[in-house]
Amino acid sequence: MxxxxxxxxxxxxxxxxxxxxxxxxxxxxxxxxxxxxxxxxxxxxxxxxxxxxxxxxxTSAAKPVKVKKPAKPAKPEPPLKIDAELGMILNTGNTNNASAKGAITINQELARWRNEFNLDAYYSRDRTDGDDGDHVYNTTGQRLFLSGQGNYLLHPTGNVDQRRTSAFLYSSYEQDRFSGYDYQGTVAGGYTRRWISTEDQTLDLSAGPGFGFNEKDDGASAGFALVRASLNYKYKLSPTAQFSQNLSTDWALDSSENSRVHSETALKVNIYSALALKTAFTVDYNSEVDPGIKKTDTQSSVTLVYTFK
The missing domain is CATH 1.20.5 (Single alpha-helices involved in coiled-coils or other helix-helix interfaces)
Structure with missing residues (x-):
């Protein structure tokens, strides 16, 4: 067990x-x-x-990044462009007067030269009725201005963007019956640069030394050294509208001599094909004038412009 x-x-x-x-x-x-x-x-x-x-x-890496597109370069200018401008005002009745304004601007775009020539004329007169019923006409405005500027391109080859710098020669002649001067003129030379050159806008700046001359209504004449500077800006607001600003000065180095400033602010709108309507505001300044004459003249105008290309 x-x-x-x-x-x-x-x-x-x-x-x-x-x-x-x-x-x-x-x-x-x-x-x-x-x-x-x-x-x-x-x-x-x-x-x-x-x-x-x-x-x-x-997914985060795949999101597109917005990059600001650069401005499109300016299109080549036509070899020859002519703007013919004309405007007129007539008043009858209690006030009888007439005024006319005309201008021609010629632009050339050549292989080595970019040139601009201007002719600007203005005339106005009043009519008064005499006691014997005869008409008496009085000229109240008379001005003629001629100018030309040739820009010799320092870098003529390549695209439009490379045609920016140039050496310029400029001359002008003016007769303004009511400015106190029989005539005034300028000859100058210097450097020009196109600081902005896109499809929509251009900006040209010029500066250089020069020589000025004039003769007053009393026969006194003068010649003197000066500095010339100018600005020419154009902006295409739309395919049919363009804003422009031109500003220039012929500034005498001797303060006792006459210095001049000219400004034109304008808006041009195409009406049909090559025909446009232009509104402008112009200022002209003379630093040395005789007693009883104002230093500054202004003008507001509406004109028709026809462009030949």
Whole structure:
């Protein structure tokens, strides 16, 4: 009995040990499965997160960046362009007067030269009726202005953008019956640069030394050194409208001599084909005038302009 009991006791111990091992094995399998499942899910989440981050980065990188387009360069000017301008005002009735304004501007664009010539004329008169019924005419305004400027291009080859710098020669002659001067003139030379040259606008600046001369109504004449500077700006507001500003000065180095300033602000609107309507405001200034004569003259005008190309 003792031997059988010992065998039975040993068998139960082995069974108990086997059961314990199985339990530990199942526990290990469950733990491993749980760990694997957890790690797999974590890996999947990490992969998904990585994919989402990559997609977000790619989407962010794919957004287009707005870049400001540079202004279009100016188109080549025609070899010859002529603007003929004419305006007239007639008053009758209680007031009888007439005034006329005309101008011709010629622009040349050659291989080595960019030239501009101007002729500007103005005339006005009043009519009064005498006691005997005769008409008496009095001239109230009379002005003639001629000018020419030749710009010798320093870099004539290449595109329009390279034709910016030039050496200029300028001359002008003016007769204004009511300015106190019989005539005035300027001869000058210097440097010109086209600072802006795009499809819509141009800006030319010129400066250089010169010589001025004049003669007053009393016969006194003078010649003197001066500095000439000018600005010529054009801006195309639309395909049919253009704004322009011309400003120039012939400034005497001797303060006792006459210095002149001229300004014209204008707006030109095409009516039909080559015909345009121009409105302008002009200012002329003389620093030295006789007593009773104003230093500044202004003029507002509306004229028709026909362009020949």
């Amino acid at each position: 003792t031997y059988r009991a010992a065998i039975l006791t040993g068998g139960l111990a082995l069974i108990s040990l086997g059961a314990t091992g199985s339990a530990f094995a199942e526990s290990g399998t469950s733990t491993s499965s749980s760990t694997a499942t957890t790690n797999g899910t974590s890996s999947t989440q990490t992969a998904a997160t990585g994919t989402s981050t990559s997609d977000a980065t790619a």
